[in-house]
């Protein structure tokens with residue numbers, strides 16, 4: 001039995017990994033925007049995998065505001081919440097709350113059930129950049145990267161890469177710093193996030209959700225950070241709308257190839 005258990009895990013895992021060596025879309029970061037994008041793209045029949053550095057997918061969802069595990073949405077995000085069967089409570093003044101654990105669980109389940117594979121404890125440490133285009137990601141186990149072990153990574157090729165890494169926008173930075181790409185921002189570089197301004201931040205997160213250079217898209221707080229938007233704290237509608245928007249843009253981009 002002992003051998004059977006280990007064999008079953010090894011066989012299933014490597015079947016899954018092998019299937020994902022070449023993807024339509026590689027999503028970096030399993031925060032709300034990345035999970036929603038993965039869900040929508042997988043549901044539309046695209047081959048999608050999400051690579052998440054931490055053991056638990058969900059990004060900034062779990063902690064709510066200052067560890068009070070409730071999130072806030074406005075009306076414009078309720079349709080997406082309902083697609084994932086997330087229950088919301090009317091808190092007045094156009095605000096709705098949802099239990100952070102329910103939101104994280106619903107988005108993770110939704111993405112995986114739609115057909116996206118989530119690889120947790122896997123860090124994206126670089127991009128594949130060929131002929132002026134981002135066309136894949138370079139991955140390694142997070143413990144290997146954290147322990148700074150001298151172990152070479154593996155490579156995943158993809159028709160499109162989504163930077164859903166949140167505030168640090170790590171993948172867009174790699175494109176700008178290592179590949180020397182001019183990003184589609186006012187300065188051509190990663191501009192960095194500005195301070196708190198909820199209304200502006202929510203709107204600009206969605207506006208700044210786009211293809212930032214050939215093959216590379218940004219969503220959520222990564223989109224905000226890249227284009228110098230304001231931060232917004234524990235209100236999540238912008239993240240939901242950004243995830244849905246970027247899925248549409250990526251699908252259009254893949255169809256146009």
Ligand code: 48F
Pocket residue numbers: 028029030031032033034051052053054057058059060061122123124125164165166167170219220221222232233234235236239
């Ligand atoms: O930050 P995060 O939750 O992504 P998001 O979709 O949502 C932001 C909100 O949670 C919140 C907010 C709302 O107003 O401000 O912060 O922008 O999740 C990003 C995920 O990416 C992972 C990271 O561990 C987190 O779970 N991540 C970051 N860099 C890498 C990565 C990397 N290089 N490789 C793999 N995963």
